[in-house]
Amino acid sequence: MMLADAINSATSEHAVYFLVTAYVESLHHFHHSLDIPERAIALPVNGLEDLKHRSLLLRDRIDRARETTMGAAEMAAILDCALGRLRTLCDESGAPAGGRQSTRRAA
Numbered sequence: 799m800m801l802a803d804a805i806n807s808a809t810s811e812h813a814v815y816f817l818v819t820a821y822v823e824s825l826h827h828f829h830h831s832l833d834i835p836e837r838a839i840a841l842p843v844n845g846l847e848d849l850k851h852r853s854l855l856l857r858d859r860i861d862r863a864r865e866t867t868m869g870a871a872e873m874a875a876i877l878d879c880a881l882g883r884l885r886t887l888c889d890e891s892g893a894p895a896g897g898r899q900s901t902r903r904a905a
Contacts, residue, residue: 802879818880819843832869853877
């Protein structure tokens with residue numbers, strides 16, 4: 799997954815949120831066909847807790863579905879990757895997790 803690689807190599811929280819926001823924004827064009835809940839692709843992305851909530855929302859949808867939807871599974875994987883990278887960056891810097899408040903773009 800190239801996006802996951804980019805997220806894992808991001809050198810700042812800003813870069814992680816930028817990549818996640820661009821990804822989420824790209825899903826607006828065809829999310830209905832991917833069976834992704836509106837709340838999961840809402841903008842702006844409002845920090846670490848928001849990413850956690852979106853990931854849980856997607857995981858719940860995947861768990862309830864008879865067949866795993868590829869779109870929801872991919873998005874959950876990307877969000878989980880971002881959450882992991884943000885935790886690593888916070889650990890490395892000693893800053894509290896979730897310092898980022900929101901992205902600039904709104905739907």
